[in-house]
Amino acid sequence: MSELVILGMAVIGLIGFLWIIIKLFSQPKKVKKIKTKDSIPVWPYQTMPIMTDTEVLFFLKLKQALPEFYIFSQVQLSRIIEPNELAENDRNFWFNRICRQSLDYILVGEDLQTVLLAIELDDWTHDSVQRQNQDAKKSKALASAGIPIIRFHSEKMPSYELIRADVLKVLNDYPVN
Template sequence: MAAAFNQGNRIMKAVIALTVLTMIILAVIAVVTREKQATQQKRREYIRKKPLSNNDQVMYWRLVGALPDHMVLAQVSLGRCLGTKDSGGLDTLTSKNLDFVVCDKASEVVAVIEIDNKNHNVKTISKEDERKYKALKNAGIDIIRWRANSLPSEADIRERFTLLDPTKKLRVVKNKTHQTSIFGIGIGKYRNTGAG
């Protein structure tokens, strides 16, 4: 009987030790989980940031100054300026942004302005940019590209745009002597300035 009592006592001690060990492991898991959740929550905290880079801000204010009778929109999704007759036409292009969109007072797109930073190569264009430019061209929207390291002045911008007498609508001036093109799209004399 004493042997059975001792064996029962050992089993009880083993169960208690196993229970304590399990509780310690669960406590450690809870602490680690809580710390992980706190770290994730910190990462999810929203912070305010500027929607335009320094170059974009300079260009925006120059465009506004040069084209006071027009709307200048910055960082516009391509899907806000282009549509298709069927729903599958723009697919991944709709998520792409246009640096600047110049519109007349009726909100008709006059031209799209893209600023090429040092990540853009002057001689080659990414396939996504190529698709974006072709889609804009097919919709009859002029694209103007300027280098970020040699942004045009207000006078240069006004020179690039001119007023048509009958409708007083802005249009892009295409100067053949300085004109280069990508897929037949007017790029303008400012494209090749600077090395950026």
């Protein structure tokens, strides 16, 4: 009889063990929700000035020197030029060449749509070879689109009169169609 009791207890133990195993594996697993960065309630941004102090001073000089023009600052290159039909199937390539570049200032015509001139205020950061290569690409893109560019140096902050004379000369030499 003791063998039967032991055998019965072993069978009951085995059944209990199998029942526990089945319960563990048959319960639906709790899916851990993975938060995407988009789903956080507040994104990690803060405001920042649109221009440096030097750029603000130069902007005020531009406004005083050229009151008859509309002047916009910090304009993305891709907002004023785009690949033309020569780009054919490479439009994305040519767009990507300019999409992360901006201009310090642009002069716009009375229609508020025609860009007359791009103006860059260069400081010491434009002395590096890498920055000079970026500036050359920017100049080439603008020239290809028929928009002249003029560069002033922040270390040699020009007078109102010099700004006006230089800008009007470029506008006279490169009239917009």
